[in-house]
Amino acid sequence: MIYIIIINLLIVFLEAKLVIYLTDGPIEKIGPRLYKKELLTNEYKDPIELAYDSATRNLFFMYMDDELLNSGRAYINIITKESKKIKGIKRNKATAIDSETGQIYFGSNDGLYVYDPLTNSAENIGLYNVDVFKIVIRDNQMYIIDGNNHMIYKVFGKKVSKLGNAKTVINFDIDGERNVHFVTMCGVFCALNGNEIVKNKDINIAYNFIIDNNKTYAITDEGILEINCYNGTAYKVADLNFHPRSIIFGDYGDIFYSSDDNIYRLKPITSYVLYNLSRKQRNKT
Incomplete structure (x- = not known):
């Protein structure tokens, strides 16, 4: 069976052209990357x-x-x-x-x-x-x-x-430089080398932290944000079209996440068929 998924994460307008991705199963788009979505268990x-x-x-x-x-x-x-x-x-x-x-x-x-x-x-x-x-x-x-x-x-x-002396900590992680990223009732913070504490100006709540290649990402209501521990800032690197209860990286670029009673695996798609339809062609269909 071939799925033609026509939702905004898979249909992109670029220079008056409609880009449609066709795959043999459901997919997710995170930033510029496409992932095959696989249900592991429910x-x-x-x-x-x-x-x-x-x-x-x-x-x-x-x-x-x-x-x-x-x-x-x-x-x-x-x-x-x-x-x-x-x-x-x-x-x-x-x-x-x-x-x-x-x-x-x-x-x-x-x-x-x-x-x-x-x-x-x-x-x-x-x-x-x-x-x-x-x-x-x-x-x-x-x-x-x-x-x-x-x-x-x-x-x-x-x-x-x-x-440290941080109280009401509900989540934390430690990056490759031993900076401690943590969430309290008062916001999102980073303790530089476990000492000097910097409050993040751009994030009020982070549901999960992901450490990858010495970079720290926060999962927020706005999507995935990369954190700069030293100046207390963060910027969005990708939108998320799902709300994970838990999310981690696996091998070979895989992403695992849970939502409701389901656990999914997102596997990077390295090749796909791409059709470009001009505005004139779309008007004929």
Whole structure:
């Protein structure tokens, strides 16, 4: 079946010509790039907190589990689309993958968990008095948000040390230069090397941060904005025609995102058939 999608992201007027893209499936356009849109699963309720493991090609995520009556953890293989629920953890809140070791970590209100692929279960390894609300691993260092006070901490084994004094932190990430990007009830900020704090003048709220090639992007109501940590500014690099609950980069330019009860994969389209219709030709049709 060939889809002819006639919506504004796929039909572009350029110099009085109508450009129509034809593909063998639904597509998305982000900035100048086209992506093939593939549904990975719709079997889980409200998936969020996506984390991708390049070694196994598994995409981990949190979802609302009717049996647990709380949040659970699962993964789906992006090649086979086989998915499994992960045992041993309830009230799951956070996930992160250490790209250096391949270790997969989960956070809950009773501490930090590590994933065992042999038993497909998560084991609590400490930080029992910490409500691990968010995990970020950068350059072999682990950072978390403690949901008890919504402040950022650096993890040292089974101990934590406060990173800065920012309060009411609801999301954060750390770029390749160790600048800490975070969102509070008061706005979007960047702590230069974890120290001097700069408030962003152009963004009031960021739903997600994406770190890619030492650049930091914020997902906002306006679309995707690239952040300049040093002068507290941001500028739009692309519109988004969907509203992701969670969004991350994968391998080879892939993008994974969740929306409602669905998890999608966006795969870059490197070649396509392009038809150009002049105004005169359009008037004849």
